[in-house]
Amino acid sequence: MAEIVIIGAGPAGISAAELLVANGLKPILIDEGTRAGGQGYRRPADDLPLDMTKLMGSEAGRYVALHKRFAALRSQIDYRPQTLVWAIDGQRLHLLRDGRAETLDCDSLLIASGAMDRIAPFPGWTTPGVFTLGGAQVALKDQGCLIGSRVAFLGSSPLLTLAAKQYRAMGAEIAVIADTTPFSTKLAAMPALLGAPRTLLRGLSYMAAALRAGIPMLHGVTPVAVEGDGRVEALVLRDGSGRERRFPCDAIALGYGLKPETQLADLAGAAFAYDPDFRLFLPKIDGFGRARPGLYLAGDGVRIGGADAAEASGALAAHAILADLGRAQDIAMIRPLARRVARLRDFQRGLARAFAWPREQIAALPDSVTLCRCESVTIGEVRTAMAKALGPVEVNRVKAMTRCGMGRCQGRVCGPALQEIVAAGTGQGGEAAGRLRGQAPVKPIALAAAEEPA
């Protein structure tokens, strides 16, 4: 029987595994996490008493359904949690579990690696107490902890109001919800958002709830500084009218939408193309998620679309795997899935305008701001290196000169901002700035573990 491996036990990976099992196959489902569900539908451990129905709100039904489906699936698949895929060489995966390395060969590989927050630096963003917006939610769902008692939500993302709502429900004070995109830009993007009315209404209801609660909600802000010595004491912003405002707080949740985790797809040989709407290089896929023969990509790990799109795209990829293994697929089942994926991913393009990546703000940041938090490289050091560089300037060249993007996170955090600094410096746009190439290991591993297993 063909060996089918799925990486990632979120909505995309679970949906794909389900369809393969329904067709008599037994896929291997590898997940770095301890429990299935991915980041968005992360399930707390049984001994952590959290009211997930309250936390998940309107998504509670889908959350419960996904975990029920996984429970039914678990005995029918080869499920390998707490397993890191740290390198991919053709159809051979390099795994690490409990400090032990092993390899795994497969015929079909589906990567559903999920997403993380896209981050724009600003003065003081490396101060302890500044966390990613997604991280603020993970701290709650995974650890039953708030990142602080009085939290500022900063960035540009519909998830700012959602996370603030969850934090408020759990007893946090919300210092401010501050979005860098001007309100007029959001209104202009409205028509593009009507394609997913349920999601749009949900977003508007979060905003309304924040307003009713008297939480300061600002649009079109420019982050100015984090005040505090070794800890967050206040967030300073310039509001849309140019007035400087100070919000006392003890933690800041920072996020500019989500960014696919594409490192494994890169190592597996996917080709990439620049997407001008998201200003990111994304893997090239066909309508089913095929990246090359034997390699399939689904979920937020290849295109941001949210949990519903992830489920549908996981199922689509499973149909493609089955078709490529010579099993005829029912087009009547495929069409609605493809339509749903296309509609939800289009909606994200509208969101990318309503919650814009603040590239002008990034390009205007002072030299003193840290860009790469792993290697402590400032924006000024990157600008200086660019001025000195011989030949074409692009991100990999700048990385080699400055170590920006070369640290432990492999450019996951600084990559998008580095691209904008380079683009602004060359004046040639985001695409010409180039793409930070992925390198194995995708996450740090002990040197001993990387040796060939005996």
Add this chain to the structure above:
Amino acid sequence: MERSQAQFRRVAHRSGPPITLSFDGVPIRATTGDSVLAALLENGALARRLEFGAEPRAGFCLMGACQDCWVWSAAGGRIRACTTPVSEGMQLFAEPQGMAGAHG
């Protein structure tokens, strides 16, 4: 390294057995199942000092992606605090022990 004020605020308490670990010699009380980072930040400790310039850090992404919350164990190895559960008697440090200047 100790901070008087906690960073994380716990809103749900686990039902498992209590355990004690230490961070830079200071005992930290936690509950089985807690992540090392949650235990540290709930107790007002920082996670680490940056190898370059000793800047304080306390993690960032909280989901195992940014690698900003590595702490050092007594044995000289590193652990990623946000994805490693606490265990009884763990001895952790903000800086490498007996390996001055090492980083990676």
